[in-house]
Amino acid sequence: MKIKITLLSICLFLITAYSFAQKKDTPKSIINKHVGIKKYHDGEELEHMQKGQLLNLYVERIEVLTNILPYIAFATKPGTTMSTLGIPNSNDNRKALEAQHENTDSYVKNTIEFQKVILPYSDKGNLVSAVLFYEEIMKSIHTYDQYN
Numbered sequence: 001m002k003i004k005i006t007l008l009s010i011c012l013f014l015i016t017a018y019s020f021a022q023k024k025d026t027p028k029s030i031i032n033k034h035v036g037i038k039k040y041h042d043g044e045e046l047e048h049m050q051k052g053q054l055l056n057l058y059v060e061r062i063e064v065l066t067n068i069l070p071y072i073a074f075a076t077k078p079g080t081t082m083s084t085l086g087i088p089n090s091n092d093n094r095k096a097l098e099a100q101h102e103n104t105d106s107y108v109k110n111t112i113e114f115q116k117v118i119l120p121y122s123d124k125g126n127l128v129s130a131v132l133f134y135e136e137i138m139k140s141i142h143t144y145d146q147y148n
Contacts, residue, residue, distance in 0.1 A: 027081035027089050030074050035067040040135050046128040054127040059115050061134035063108050076144050
């Protein structure tokens, strides 16, 4: 009886280990799934916001655009993988995409640190204009498929 339990335990362990090992090969999204904004604003709404809120919106839009624009030839929305585009899901391609995501994350982190130091010196009107401009770019990204 102990032999059966031991063999069954070993089999279950091997099956579990095999299933977790396979998750490394699953296709990764080209655009980070956590990239997006909650709401678009109009000029009047932005004018009534505090400067701190505008700074947060500005930084959020920079982060979204930085994570989307380099991949616009492939996809405009999160969830598109290399496999859905016909790109082989090879180890080299996964490593290249992972390295690119790490580089983008590092760039965004450094940019946000810089913006938090320098951006508070900007004029509120310029922040409102910049947020509106970034939002227009993001809206045009949603219509990008019309040009294909």
